[in-house]
Amino acid sequence: MTVPLRIHEDRLRTDIETTGTFGAVDAAEGRGRTVSTGSAANRRARDRLVERLEDAGLAVRVDAVGNVVGRWDPSGADSEAAPVAVGSHLDSVPRGGIFDGPLGVYAGLEAVRALQDAERTPERPIDVVSFTEEEGVRFADGLLGSSVATGHRSVDEALALTDDDGISLADALADIGYHGDGCLDASAWDAWLELHIEQSTRLECAGVPVGVVTTIAGVTHGEVTITGDANHAGSTSMTERTDALTAASELVLAVEEAATADGRPETLVGTVGQVGVEPGAVNVIPGTATASLDVRDTDAAVIENVIDEVRATLADLESRRGVDTALHRDFTAAPTDMSGRLRETAHVAADRLDVETLDLHSGAFHDTMYVADVTDAALLFAPSRAGVSHSPREWTDWDDCATATAVLAETLATLSGA
Ligand code: HGY
Ligand code: MN
Ligand code: MN
Numbered sequence: 001m002t003v004p005l006r007i008h009e010d011r012l013r014t015d016i017e018t019t020g021t022f023g024a025v026d027a028a029e030g031r032g033r034t035v036s037t038g039s040a041a042n043r044r045a046r047d048r049l050v051e052r053l054e055d056a057g058l059a060v061r062v063d064a065v066g067n068v069v070g071r072w073d074p075s076g077a078d079s080e081a082a083p084v085a086v087g088s089h090l091d092s093v094p095r096g097g098i099f100d101g102p103l104g105v106y107a108g109l110e111a112v113r114a115l116q117d118a119e120r121t122p123e124r125p126i127d128v129v130s131f132t133e134e135e136g137v138r139f140a141d142g143l144l145g146s147s148v149a150t151g152h153r154s155v156d157e158a159l160a161l162t163d164d165d166g167i168s169l170a171d172a173l174a175d176i177g178y179h180g181d182g183c184l185d186a187s188a189w190d191a192w193l194e195l196h197i198e199q200s201t202r203l204e205c206a207g208v209p210v211g212v213v214t215t216i217a218g219v220t221h222g223e224v225t226i227t228g229d230a231n232h233a234g235s236t237s238m239t240e241r242t243d244a245l246t247a248a249s250e251l252v253l254a255v256e257e258a259a260t261a262d263g264r265p266e267t268l269v270g271t272v273g274q275v276g277v278e279p280g281a282v283n284v285i286p287g288t289a290t291a292s293l294d295v296r297d298t299d300a301a302v303i304e305n306v307i308d309e310v311r312a313t314l315a316d317l318e319s320r321r322g323v324d325t326a327l328h329r330d331f332t333a334a335p336t337d338m339s340g341r342l343r344e345t346a347h348v349a350a351d352r353l354d355v356e357t358l359d360l361h362s363g364a365f366h367d368t369m370y371v372a373d374v375t376d377a378a379l380l381f382a383p384s385r386a387g388v389s390h391s392p393r394e395w396t397d398w399d400d401c402a403t404a405t406a407v408l409a410e411t412l413a414t415l416s417g418a
Contacts, residue, residue, distance in 0.1 A: 003118040005409045007110055009402035015052060015106040016401070019045050020098030025392065027095070032392025034414035035092040037066070037133040037144075038172025049105060049130055058128060064155045064258035066132040066173045067145040068326055072112050073125040079313030084122070084407065084416045086111060087129030089145070089367060096199065097394020099197045103382065103401060105130045111409035114127050115418050123417030124190060131367045133161070138163045141221050141331035146367035149184040150374045159201055169340045177192055185318075187374035191342055191415045194368045195380045195408045197396050201387035208358040211381030211405045212346050215298045215363045216369045217267060220307065222293040224251060224314065227324040230279055230287030245277050245358060247323045248289035254313040255293065258306045268297040268363055269305055293327075298335045321412050337368045342378035342415070349410035355403055359368040380408055392417075 023041025025032040035041045046068060053060050053070030062071050073079050088104025108128045115122065131149065136142025139161040147153040157169035159179075173179035186192065203211050228244035252272045259270030274292040295306050307329075314325040343359075350357045360381070368379045382404035385395040410417070 004119060005114040005118050005120070005406065007114055007402045007406045007409060009398055011113070012106055012110045012401060012405060013398050015109070015162060016098060016102050019048060019102045019106070022048070023092065025095050027392030030093045030099050030275070030392035030395065033098055034094045034096065035090065036138045037091050037169070038138065038167075038176055040176070042091060043127050043178070045150040046130070046176070049090065051401070052109060053128060056109060056116065058112070061182075062178050063182050063184045064180055065145055065148045065158045065183070066170065066178040066180065067149060067184045068178070069107070070128040071125055072122070073127070074121050076121040077125055078123060079125060081124035082188060083125040084125045084150070084191045084193070084412060084413055085127040085189045086184070086193045087127075087130050087131070088194050088196060089131045089134035091133055091135050092407040093390045094393060096135075096390050097392060097396055099396050099401075100199070101134060104195045104398065107401070107405040108193070109410050110405050111412045114409045115413060119410040120418040124312065126416050127189070129184070132173075134222065134333060134367050139169050141409070142372050143333070143367055144169070144188070144368040147297065149186040150370040151187070152370055155183050155235050157310050186371045191339070192246070192368065192371045192375055193380070193408060193412060193415070194366060194378075195343065195382065195404055196366055197384045197389060197394065199364050199384050199387065199389035201382035202414055203358060204385065204387065208356050208357050209400055210350055210355055210357045210407050211360050211382065212357050213362045213379035214340050214342055214343070215338065215360050216336045216365060216372075216379065217296040217302050219294065219296045219305055219333050220303055221331040221367050222327055222329040224248070224291045224293060224310070225326045225328070226251070226289045226291075226317070226320070228287055231285045233285055236285060242264055242322045243285050244289040244323055245286035247317045247321045248275065248291050250317060251291055251313055255310065258309045259295070265297060265299070265302060266308070267363070268302055269363060270295045270342040273293050276356070289290060296363060301333055311418060322333055333365060333369055336372045338368075338372060338378050339376035339388035342376050342411070345414050346378055346380060346407060346411045350407045353406055353410055355407055356384045357407070378411070380404060
């Protein structure tokens with residue numbers, strides 16, 4: 001008779017709440033944190049994870065780009081067998097929530113502790129993983145640690161990345177003692193599981209506690225630069241202007257229009273999250289305007305179609321408003337299907353626990369997106385209250401965290417032979 005797994009909701013909650021205190025920010029509502037790679041808060045979050053991994057008897061290693069791995073390789077397991085890995089990330093967006101990332105890291109550890117408590121020994125090692133810089137706030141565009149672990153970027157390329165102040169990833173990690181050595185190799189894993197908050201409202205609306213992701217939406221990031229003529233705001237008539245910002249304003253609305261036009265799929269989203277204006281003085285007509293682009297869908301052709309429409313808009317602005325324009329795309333990741341084997345394993349695990357699940361796509365990208373390129377990967381979701389995320393108002397009830405962790409643990413037990 002297989003001993004059932006018991007998730008300690010309080011143990012999981014303590015790990016997540018404690019991690020949420022590192023980089024905590026004042027918020028009128030909720031609990032927020034700002035944890036960028038290389039910050040003191042990032043070191044404290046990492047230190048806490050290492051401590052908790054070691055408390056559970058896992059052997060900890062830190063690779064050259066700061067990925068943290070705790071390996072459970074108990075006697076009775078085949079140390080040479082390909083491990084099953086589970087985890088997520090500890091970094092956050094500015095004023096992010098306490099669940100985005102840490103839920104997945106500590107649910108992975110809690111799943112291992114539940115197997116240990118039930119004295120269920122896996123046939124293969126289990127790795128609990130925290131990837132560096134998933135959010136892409138300080139260095140590059142996101143998925144940094146997993147990009148190296150999956151061969152999308154070399155260690156040297158990653159370490160040479162610099163932030164806005166010219167500080168390299170290598171120095172930032174060395175400053176907090178997490179510039180390890182070697183390189184995590186995700187292709188050596190037999191399987192990878194990540195639990196993450198859904199960051200939208202579908203589970204909450206359906207009243208279902210666990211999501212099993214089918215596809216992670218593809219994404220392209222870019223920057224548009226519009227160049228007009230800076231000039232005197234008072235003495236330049238309205239007919240003599242080449243205003244970069246009014247042109248950019250048309251572009252911003254064109255992105256929204258491209259993502260909402262009739263017949264466009266529900267999964268398509270387009271966002272201009274950052275706008276820059278030069279020289280940025282109240283009495284100067286903007287000479288240069290920049291606008292970021294974030295376009296996502298589960299179909300790459302749909303994304304490319306939106307980019308084509310953006311280019312057409314830029315050409316129209318050049319001819320109608322006399323501005324010069326340029327579009328630079330700096331990050332693209334293809335839509336990524338999750339492993340059928342692992343999705344089926346997760347569904348069977350949830351059925352065993354009598355937990356209802358919902359299949360859905362992920363609009364947000366995750367480290368799992370890159371890991372799926374090199375091994376079987378699955379992504380599970382826990383509900384987000386009102387779908388809010390990347391905000392101190394981000395919230396998932398603790399019992400929902402525990403239920404999703406139970407399905408993760410049961411899936412992990414099957415995949416690892418425990
Ligand atoms: O932007 C994203 O999808 C992720 O939350 N970094
Ligand atoms: Mn995340
Ligand atoms: Mn996030």
